[in-house]
Amino acid sequence: MTEKIDLSRTYAPSDDVVVREIEGEIVIVPLTSGIGDVEDECFTFDEWGRAVWSKIDGSRPLETVVQELLDEYDAPAGLLKGEVVGLLQELYERRMIVDKG
Amino acid sequence: MSAQAYVRKVRSGESGLWKSAKPALTRLDIELTERCNNDCLHCAVNLPAGDIEARGSEWTAERWKTLLTEAAGLGCLVVRLTGGEPLLRADFEEIYLHARRLGLRVMLFTNATLITPRLARLLKDVPPLEAVEVSVYGLTKETCEAVTRVSGSFAACRRGLGLLGENGVAFTVKGAVLPPTSREADALEAWAAGLPGHAGRPAFAMLFDLRSRRDEAAKKNKAIAGLRQGGDEFVSFARRHGDGAVDEWRDFCARSAGGRGDRLFNCLPMGSSAAVDPYGRLQYCLGLRHPGTVYDLAAGSMREAVTKFLPRLRETRAADPAYLERCGRCFLKGLCEQCPAKSWAEHGTLDTPVEYFCGIAHAQAVAAGLLDWGEKAWTVRDGSERAKRRK
Missing domain, CATH: 3.20.20.70 (Aldolase class I)
Structure with missing residues (x-):
């Protein structure tokens, strides 16, 4: 899966994972086979990843999400955009999010 | 914001998953x-x-x-x-x-x-x-x-x-x-x-x-x-x-300090x-079915069971003099399978020493060089120190 993340597109959590929030942590548990390198692991985020993930709900294009994060975080636009795209690229490659168009 | 790996893989059972409670x-x-x-x-x-x-x-x-x-x-x-x-x-x-x-x-x-x-x-x-x-x-x-x-x-x-x-x-x-x-x-x-x-x-x-x-x-x-x-x-x-197994037993004893005291529930992990049996009765573990340690989920809730009933149960103290004299002071507590569930299955009580498991633990300790043949572990005052010296 080598497609690049496109800021004009909308992304949402995949049906291949179960997303849980437990004691303030977001935990992503694979549901179907082939998520991640091996099948005996689950995934979680750092604070930054959690902030981004909470906005990836399929309701708006990624560029809108980036703008919202720029309003919330004191960070250079280029750096923040790069971080968001990097995170989503990893999530997409792990089949944790899908492209909703 | 961090430029490091975005997604952290964890074993769901590992303690590192939880930053707070x-x-x-x-x-x-x-x-x-x-x-x-x-x-x-x-x-x-x-x-x-x-x-x-x-x-x-x-x-x-x-x-x-x-x-x-x-x-x-x-x-x-x-x-x-x-x-x-x-x-x-x-x-x-x-x-x-x-x-x-x-x-x-x-x-x-x-x-x-x-x-x-x-x-x-x-x-x-x-x-x-x-x-x-x-x-x-x-x-x-x-x-x-x-x-x-x-x-x-x-x-x-x-x-x-x-x-x-x-x-x-x-x-x-x-x-x-x-x-x-x-x-x-x-x-x-x-x-x-x-x-x-x-x-x-x-x-x-x-x-x-x-x-x-x-x-x-x-x-x-x-x-x-x-x-x-x-x-x-x-x-x-x-x-x-x-x-390898014998070395592990010795290391295990070196890490565990003292006996159980009057604590009955020592399996802290x-x-x-x-555990829940086929009929909806919640237990501390699948082996412990003493009526006083079982919670009927049909008449309560899982939340109450795990937040109130089980924590109270874990505070139960031993009263059997033999348990206090032996298990309470025994430095082999990490090796021995003695627990309320075993006591219940063998004796119908929560705090009676189970001779079979006691014998197994003593055989392990003799093999590991922690006890002499015939020596009783609860009579050893510096058990974990002995284990450290003999590592």
Whole structure:
């Protein structure tokens, strides 16, 4: 899966994972086979990843999400955009999010 | 904002997952049924597969699904589905899928005889995320069925293992050191290592539990006790691949300071787990069925059970003078299997020393050079220091 993340597109959590929030942590548990390198692991985020993930709900294009994060975080636009795209690229490659168009 | 790896992979059971408080419940053991299609010599659980009374009393899939949802809401990450033979239930797939869709990892304990192509495919498509644990009692039809006492169980088990392997479902086999199988351990290990899909090394049961339900079926206890290995045999089996196990026992004792005191519940890693029997009774663990330690979920809630009932139970103190004199001061507490569940199964109390497990722990300690022959561990005042010196 080598497609690049496109800021004009909308992304949402995949049906291949179960997303849980437990004691303030977001935990992503694979549901179907082939998520991640091996099948005996689950995934979680750092604070930054959690902030981004909470906005990836399929309701708006990624560029809108980036703008919202720029309003919330004191960070250079280029750096923040790069971080968001990097995170989503990893999530997409792990089949944790899908492209909703 | 960090420029490092964005997504952290973790074992869901590891403590590193939680930055603050752990959830009220991290693991739930569910005994879906007491019934089993095998009749193993050493088993303390199994009722006949067709036991109508047991079957009629078991919780329905709907009740299990409601309970699993409640458990997930409390933060539970792992559920063990066991029995009896859990695959005897026609609604197993429904319960399994519900657990997985809640984001629970599933530990499935089975004898594999009832695995169908459909179930193997399901376990492939929606993996349990834990290796399926399969009881394999014998490498030949003769030895296997001398243990299971059911004709055809050997072939059915092999067929089930084959289906798991063909579908790439990870599994681990577990053996038991019993008269028919005691010479097969090494061969079983070698055979398991060559199985497609097999993960890890087989574990072997030796210290068989007595039936923890003090009912009519407990008359089997005498026969189970007769199958147990003695201390020397236990040590000899553990040493068959070298002294690694003995070194571990010594290290273990060096790390554990002092005795138990009057504390009864010492298995702290189990502190946020719970077990539920087929009829909706919540227990500290599957072995502890003393009426005073059981919570009826039909008359309460999982939340109350794990946040109020179990924490109170964990504070229970021992009163038996023999326990306080011996277990309370014994530095072998990390080796010994003594616990309220064992005491209940053997004596019908929570705090009576169980001579069998005491003997096993003492044999381990002698092998590890921590005790002289005939010396009693509770008379040693500096046990953990002794273990450190002898490492």
